[in-house]
Amino acid sequence: MRPSRPPVPASRVFLALLARDLRVARREIVSFLVRSTLQPLLFVVVFGYLLPKMGFVQRGYGAALLPGILGISLALSSLQSVALPMMADFGWTREIEDRLLAPAPIRLVAAEKVVAGVIQGLVAALFVLPVARLIMGPIDALTLAHVGTLLGITLLGALAFSTLGLWMGTGIPPQQIGLMFSVIVAPMIFFGCAYYPWQGLSAVPVVKYAVLVNPLVYVSEGMRGALTPALPHMPWELVVVALVVMSGVLWTAGIRTFERRAVS
Amino acid sequence: MGGGRRASVARAVGPAVVTAPPAIETRALRKVYKTPSPGMPQRGVSGPVEIIALDGLDLQVGAGEFFGLLGPNGAGKTTTIGILTTRVKATSGTALVAGVDVVTDGVAVKQRIGVVPQRPNPDRSLIVIENLVFHAAYFGMPKAEAIRKAQGLLDMMGIGDRGAAKVDQLSGGQQQRLMIARALIHDPEILFLDEPTVGLDPQARLDLWELLRQMHGEGRTIVMTTHYMEEADRLCERIAIVDRGRLLACDSPRSLKAQAPGGTRIELTLDGDAAAAAEQARGQAGLLRVDVQGAVLSAYAERPGEVLAPLIRTAEAAGRAVRDIHLAPPSLETLFISLTGRKLT
Numbered sequence: 001m002r003p004s005r006p007p008v009p010a011s012r013v014f015l016a017l018l019a020r021d022l023r024v025a026r027r028e029i030v031s032f033l034v035r036s037t038l039q040p041l042l043f044v045v046v047f048g049y050l051l052p053k054m055g056f057v058q059r060g061y062g063a064a065l066l067p068g069i070l071g072i073s074l075a076l077s078s079l080q081s082v083a084l085p086m087m088a089d090f091g092w093t094r095e096i097e098d099r100l101l102a103p104a105p106i107r108l109v110a111a112e113k114v115v116a117g118v119i120q121g122l123v124a125a126l127f128v129l130p131v132a133r134l135i136m137g138p139i140d141a142l143t144l145a146h147v148g149t150l151l152g153i154t155l156l157g158a159l160a161f162s163t164l165g166l167w168m169g170t171g172i173p174p175q176q177i178g179l180m181f182s183v184i185v186a187p188m189i190f191f192g193c194a195y196y197p198w199q200g201l202s203a204v205p206v207v208k209y210a211v212l213v214n215p216l217v218y219v220s221e222g223m224r225g226a227l228t229p230a231l232p233h234m235p236w237e238l239v240v241v242a243l244v245v246m247s248g249v250l251w252t253a254g255i256r257t258f259e260r261r262a263v264s
Numbered sequence: 265m266g267g268g269r270r271a272s273v274a275r276a277v278g279p280a281v282v283t284a285p286p287a288i289e290t291r292a293l294r295k296v297y298k299t300p301s302p303g304m305p306q307r308g309v310s311g312p313v314e315i316i317a318l319d320g321l322d323l324q325v326g327a328g329e330f331f332g333l334l335g336p337n338g339a340g341k342t343t344t345i346g347i348l349t350t351r352v353k354a355t356s357g358t359a360l361v362a363g364v365d366v367v368t369d370g371v372a373v374k375q376r377i378g379v380v381p382q383r384p385n386p387d388r389s390l391i392v393i394e395n396l397v398f399h400a401a402y403f404g405m406p407k408a409e410a411i412r413k414a415q416g417l418l419d420m421m422g423i424g425d426r427g428a429a430k431v432d433q434l435s436g437g438q439q440q441r442l443m444i445a446r447a448l449i450h451d452p453e454i455l456f457l458d459e460p461t462v463g464l465d466p467q468a469r470l471d472l473w474e475l476l477r478q479m480h481g482e483g484r485t486i487v488m489t490t491h492y493m494e495e496a497d498r499l500c501e502r503i504a505i506v507d508r509g510r511l512l513a514c515d516s517p518r519s520l521k522a523q524a525p526g527g528t529r530i531e532l533t534l535d536g537d538a539a540a541a542a543e544q545a546r547g548q549a550g551l552l553r554v555d556v557q558g559a560v561l562s563a564y565a566e567r568p569g570e571v572l573a574p575l576i577r578t579a580e581a582a583g584r585a586v587r588d589i590h591l592a593p594p595s596l597e598t599l600f601i602s603l604t605g606r607k608l609t
Contacts, residue, residue: 007371007375008403008404009404012404013402016398016401016404019398020387020390020398020401023394023398024389024390085389093383093384094381095389097351097379097381098385098399098402099387100350100351101349101350101351101374101377101402102402103371103372103374103375103402103404104371104374104402105370262351263352264297264352264353
């Protein structure tokens with residue numbers, strides 16, 4: 001019998017998988033940024049620049065809008081970075097098989113995808129924040145004094161949406177993915193307290209409490225707490241707990257559907 | 265048949281193997297796929313439909329052996345490979361690879377195996393050489409070594425100049441060779457190939473055979489599925505014939521051929537149902553056995569030249585015209601047909 005190679009530590013397999021995803025992401029950086037940030041930035045152009053110029057919207061609206069736009073970009077990029085490749089990976093030829101055959105538990109492959117999604121969410125957020133600020137012009141309430149909080153919320157938000165991407169990418173039949181994006185993602189964005197602060201919904205209490213199932217609410221509100229702390233926002237403790245719990249639930253659901261797809 | 269099988273292992277690969285643990289062992293392996301009920305629900309039929317892919321398969325492959333799984337489509341070959349390579353979960357039974365249980369220690373199994381899938385499934389987001397370099401990285405290989413080995417394998421596969429190409433720019437045969445290179449780059453002990461020559465042109469097929477012999481010569485265990493008799497006959501030291509998830513026979517090609525029903529198989533295709541003709545032919549002298557399936561009458565004879573003309577007359581006497589005549593000497597094919605009543609392809 002041929003001598004076998006020494007076992008490979010799981011951490012090494014993980015880093016190799018991550019290197020692969022980052023190589024692919026780097027190659028597709030332009031289409032990635034367009035896909036996940038163009039729509040939010042166009043919203044910024046219209047609602048953060050044109051309408052205030054025309055006088056339809058108050059100048060102060062930018063302070064409410066910027067954190068939300070950051071949240072949407074983060075959500076879309078993390079979600080798509082995991083969900084879309086999963087479609088191809090588990091598609092007709094099962095491209096993911098070479099990674100499933102890597103000498104590591106297949107959960108590690110899923111975990112790596114989530115981490116790659118978090119990193120891409122981070123990149124999208126880093127790109128959108130200065131660009132959006134540039135388009136909107138100076139925002140009085142905006143402060144970068146809480147960079148640590150901002151980073152923490154960004155990471156947690158990216159985690160929540162990457163795990164959502166894992167679940168959607170493996171749990172939804174490929175032929176229905178377009179429909180599911182319309183049915184899940186569009187309402188999520190519009191009811192995600194991205195374009196308005198959660199406190200504002202006190203005017204419509206039913207909506208105010210119904211939207212609490214939406215992870216984007218916590219990301220947007222967390223961003224408000226970090227970027228415009230002087231304006232009304234959810235307490236960060238609530239944001240952190242909600243995002244951690246949601247990430248846990250979505251990971252549990254996502255890993256189940258992933259394993260079901262990976263091993264028949 | 266256990267004793268006979270063990271004896272043939274020794275004959276095929278030498279006595280050293282008998283003491284070493286088998287490279288692969290399956291015991292009562294069973295796989296049932298549950299599929300949603302198709303189409304409109306029918307009265308009295310409810311719940312998912314069960315498809316039995318494997319029905320208690322026992323296999324043993326010695327270390328260093330070149331082993332073939334032969335059977336028609338749907339025989340359970342791909343499912344067997346899938347279970348042994350940790351990608352399919354058995355419903356019941358045990359599967360050991362290099363003495364390691366594929367369920368309880370899949371990681372250790374994956375460490376030792378290389379897999380060539382039935383359909384090329386390259387990583388289309390990566391260029392050709394990256395497919396190999398990253399796969400090697402998943403197995404912990406340092407980058408410089410991985411690049412060197414990747415280029416060497418691409419050269420060996422005759423696609424050394426396509427390293428920077430996109431995977432989609434490769435032809436089907438080239439993609440298949442890329443898959444073989446990928447299966448080899450981490451130097452596995454055991455190589456699984458699922459119908460590796462389907463879709464290859466004749467020259468590419470011969471090249472692949474040569475390569476597989478070379479891999480085997482280096483001491484690798486090779487498990488290959490095929491539905492080409494000739495391929496199994498030429499390459500494999502032992503062949504398991506499977507059909508409908510069951511093992512029908514397992515032995516060296518030579519011993520299997522000796523088990524084939526005696527004589528040459530004479531196949532007459534008639535212009536209609538052959539049952540009446542077969543009934544009359546059964547009394548004919550010189551025929552060892554007569555089978556019938558639809559319009560095809562199969563007779564086995566030691567001296568086909570002597571019985572052919574009377575056999576045609578018998579068919580015509582039964583009111584049928586002979587459309588086609590085919591003679592096949594004793595082979596794995598005639599054995600397979602006699603075991604299953606069906607053709608392989």
